[in-house]
Amino acid sequence: MDENYYRTVKLPAGEVHVYAGHELFHQLDYKVFEMANNNLQIPNQVYMSYTPDVHVGVGTCIGTTAVWNSHDGYVSPSIVGSDIGCGMRVHVTNLRADDLKDVKLRRKLVKAIEKYLPVEDHARGYFSDIRLEHVVTKGLHGLPKKYIPDGYTPRNATSLTHVESSKFHLNEEALNKFPDRVWHRSHRQLGTLGNGNHFAEIQALEIPEENRAIAEAWGLSDGQVVVMIHSGSRAWGGSVSQYCGSDMAKMMRSAGVGTADPKLLFAPLSHPVAQEYVNLMYSALNYAVVNRHLIAYAVREAGRDVFGSKFEMKTLYDLMHNYAWEEEHEGRSYFVHRKGATRSLPAGHAGNPAPYLETGHPALIPGSMGTASYIMVGSQGGAANFHSICHGAGRIRSRSATKRIVTLDQFTSAMRVGTDEEIVVNQRSLEAIIDESPQAYKDVDQIMESVVGAGLARVVAKCKPLAAVKGA
Known part of the structure; x- marks a missing residue:
């Protein structure tokens, strides 16, 4: 392991493995330790580690991987996070960057997306x-x-196969816990973004020469337009965290267990x-995926309104x-938590879905608003960190x-407002989303370097933002 990008920090209770370049490491708040x-x-x-985008969260830092053996393991809602299943999705379109070079057309597309994709709730009956x-449950x-538009052409269908998991199995009796509200x-x-850093973004790809073969195997090329989506489980996941967190806190109090942080469950x-x-x-x-x-279905409908x-x-x-879920590593079963961390499996790893077994699957890393995002693929060296990498740029403010x-x-300058390169957003005023400006985040390029x-992992494609729909 290159010590320029990795170090072990020994603490009174054990050690945490930190993957970060020197500058990023020395910028870390003492609270993360x-x-x-x-x-x-x-x-x-x-095992416990931090990715280079690590920053303070509730109970546990965002950017954490924590691992137990399955047979005597623990689960922690705090090391999962309140937005359970929050994650990324990328769709490949048949557009090229030149098709969207007109700012007015990008604005038309954003307006069309707003028609189908509300930030918070859909109208009743939708x-x-x-x-x-x-x-x-399914x-x-x-x-x-x-709602599975490629289901009629199974040979070309990707909706159910090109996902980390299309269905998580559970004991359905647990669902009785929730009231009707x-x-x-x-x-x-369902089908809404939520606020904060969630988004649907239109991007154009740049492919580095060294990994062009993998990009081509995935059907990616320079100048191709993709749609990147970041959202999670909305009110359903929030309710799981609320109701189960309360029960777990009561159990811990009655058993007399805990740490200095009462929010760590x-x-x-x-x-x-x-x-x-x-x-x-x-x-x-299940809800989140x-x-x-x-x-994505909403963006597709909007795209058809605009482009036919x-x-x-x-x-x-x-x-x-x-x-958090069960994984196999080197023949042993582990219960792995990732909070603000992305699984990135290399070529040949049995955990890859079938379409990506030979190459490794795409690992989707969003940048901050106004900066590039990335599509990566896992390297064999990732096994040292249970194949976990970053999940984004990571907040610094x-x-x-x-x-x-x-x-x-x-912020206006970062979004290149008034130029042909303007990143068009759905907000009537950038002031409403200034807390999502690039200055609120770490430098995503430094994260990638680490x-x-x-x-x-390796970079397969750099994703240049063209337009975005954001929550206020």
Whole structure:
């Protein structure tokens, strides 16, 4: 392992492995190590690491991978995060960057997307033909056929095959925990972005020469237009975190266990409260993958309004970066948590879906607003970190601090407003989303340098932003 991009930090409760270049490492807040020390006090933990985009979260840092053996492991809602199943999706279109060089056309496309894709709730009755109980128990397989647009041409279908998982199995009795209001609200939020850093972005690809063969195997080329989506499990995942978190906190108090951080929740996998959480977490993972799929469906409908019926969007890949599940590494079964961390498997790894077994699957890494995003592929060296890499740029400032420090002129300049290269957004005023400006985040190129330098993954494509739909 290159020590320029990796170091082990010894703490009173154990050690945390940090993957970051020198500059990024020395910028880390001391609180990330306080949190690591608390996390390392959870019994039986076998491994913990930080990716270069690590920053302080609730109970656990965003950018954490934490691992237990499956037979005596623990689960921690805090090391999953409240937006369970939050993740990324990329679709490949049949457009080229030149097709969108006109700023007015990009604005027309964004306006069309807004017609189909609300930020928060859909109107009552929308998606009334989708049964939420089918979504949370069957994942993508619970959708009516009309929402799987490539289902009529199975040989070319990617909706169900080019995903990290199309269905997570669970004990459905756990669903009885939620009152009707949770079901109603969650149903209305199907196919919506949510706020904060969630988005649907139109991007153009740049392919580095050294990995052009993999890009071509994936059907990617220079100048190709793709759609990148970032969203999660919305109200459903939030309810899982709320209800199960409360039960787990009560269990911990009655058992007299915990750390210096009362917000750090955990329980043995064998405990009933842990089993209930795991089952409901899997239901939220089902919701999340369907949510991103329906967002893509909305963008496809908008694209057809603007470009005609020949407009297409094939799924490149869908993956999560907030979850916990069982994985096999070197013949042993582990229970792996990733909070703000992306699984990135190399070529030949058995965990790849069938279409990507020979190349490794696409690992989807968003940049900050106004900067490039990346599509990566895992390297063999990633096994040292349980094949985890970053999940984005990582915040360096809180939303309130960003609003105080960053000026509207700085944000406007970053979005290249008034030029032919303007990144068109749906917000009527950039001031409404200034807390998502690039100045709120780390330099994504430094993040990429750390991941590549540490031998965890390689860049297959750089994604240049053209237009975006954001939550306020």
